[in-house]
Amino acid sequence: MQVSNTIDCNGLSPAPTLLRIMQALVGREDSTSPLNVLVGADCNCESLAVSLGPLAQDVQLASDAKQFAAVN
């Protein structure tokens, strides 16, 4: 099953957010563009990126979906 290039993690606490990102990255067929991850405004994106390790380079975190359009 194809995974969407944008996933909604808004409202999730950090641990399930990290899991959701990892699960989405495993299921992707198109790995040429980053996975867009919509997070809450209070998300500590820096900390999340550290926990993602090398996977962080495949992910674009933003609290507003409009920011993705500006990047992709």
Next chain:
Amino acid sequence: MLEESSETSSPYASDPETPGFAFDPDDPWTQTFQEGLARADLKDKTVYEVGVGTGINVAFILQSCGARRVYGSDLDPRLVVLAERNIKILSPEHAKHFKPVHGSVSLVDTDEAREKIAKTDVVIACIPQVGEPSDERLTAFREAQSIELAEGAGDEAEDHIAHYYPWSLFDQYPYNSVGLGLNEALMRRIREHAPKAELVMNFGCRIGTEIICECFEANGYKPEKIASKIVLQHSGTDISFFVSLEKALNGTEYEKQLVCKFYGDPEGKRPLSATKAQEMINDDPNVPLYHEVAVIRGTPI
């Protein structure tokens, strides 16, 4: 004077019909759920049960909780027919107050189900919280954590759909990441079609009640735990999903935020992670392991 033994304490005149494709009504999950239902103020309410199974809860709600009317549906169309039959056996005087939605109904995804949900005061459900072990993406995630499926975990029992849900199909729901995608999908549908209705849902709290309550809050419900019991882990239910969650978080700063909750004793005094529980199962597939089952009531915020 008649003596009453604990084995004959059933309030019903006869036993329900329980074929292999139905969830066992004597399971402690059902006992816990009914403890919660008894505390859920259902008197004179209109209730909808998502996933009626054998109909044992419908009979309980009508006979012991004083509900005015109960609607009900199930993904397996055989079960609604079975439930109708069982309610006539268990509580014949209340049978006319059960209004089933026939056919295969996923959550409340038919016009008739939605029409009944709109007239409902309380929605009750005990639906799967473990992803289907053979799900393609779940398999990929499990393999990414170098976790093998336990022997026999891919076998399908007759009541398979009472234990697992198609995980990938519910990926649009954020809490699917911890196995709550099906439950979150139901919350959102109820919020849309019956915004004033309360939810009373039964959970196996292997991921902890905190994250389940978080899911309620994120979907606009104030959660309250109204019943809880430590029960034997169903020996046929695969736990590799929970092991995968723990392993994926290993070495990150969030690893202590989500530790699955199994127990080595029926009192719940010896907590075990899912990883430890799986090791014990691998050593002895018949080892008794336990987890909490809790009934959570969600009141619309």
